[in-house]
Amino acid sequence: MYTSDVHTSDHSFAICDRGNLPIGTGDWSNGLVQPMATGALLYTGIDLGLVSVTLDLTTGHRIPDPGEWDDIVETTIRTDGDLRIESFEHGPVTAFPSVATAGPGTYRLCAHVRGRDVAYDAVANHPDEQYLLVVWPAPAAPDIVHRSTDECGRNLRHAAAHTPPPHPQIPAPPAERARQHQKLLDAARRAKARKTP
Helix, strand or coil: CEEEEEEEECCEEEEEECCECCCCCCCCCCCCEEECCCCEEEECCCCEEEEEEEEEECCCCCCCCCCCCCEEEEEEEEECCCEEEEECCCEECCCCCCCCCCCCEEEEEEEEEECCCCCCCCEECCCCCEEEEEEEECCCCCCEEEEECCHHHHHHHHHHHCCCCCCCCCCCCHHHHHHHHHHHHHHHHHHHHHHCC
């Protein structure tokens, strides 16, 4: 297992495929993970700051132990071969290896979280929010919400239920891609400005 603090911005961090972030190809209907055409976003309670992430790479499915976790969601993620945990501000987190242990294909991700309601929408310089990400090679399968107790996830599921589904087969027009890229740049700029005394 590998553990490290991860910088988040705009309520998320990512598992990216070679740095590719195909925003707009998924939804938050499970309340925690937004699978994309490749990789996934994870929704954090804090808007900006640090969360603690533990990565467990395994060879097969394990029944999750709810323990003290608030939400537990299992989903399928796809890769072209190099999925890495990334911060929008700092890129790949070097403490973690690629999660694509079997190369290109599909994997199951069982994401556990606790603490998203503690400092919702705040800036956190200390990682009170904790994540456990268990990943293994497996065929695609429907999402499973093993546990859903936090308010943050409930609100995401409610919002997704009242939002039209995305159309992943239709690429975003250039203007939309530019807007999404600018949003990430603006978030990084805001984060840098907050750190400057």
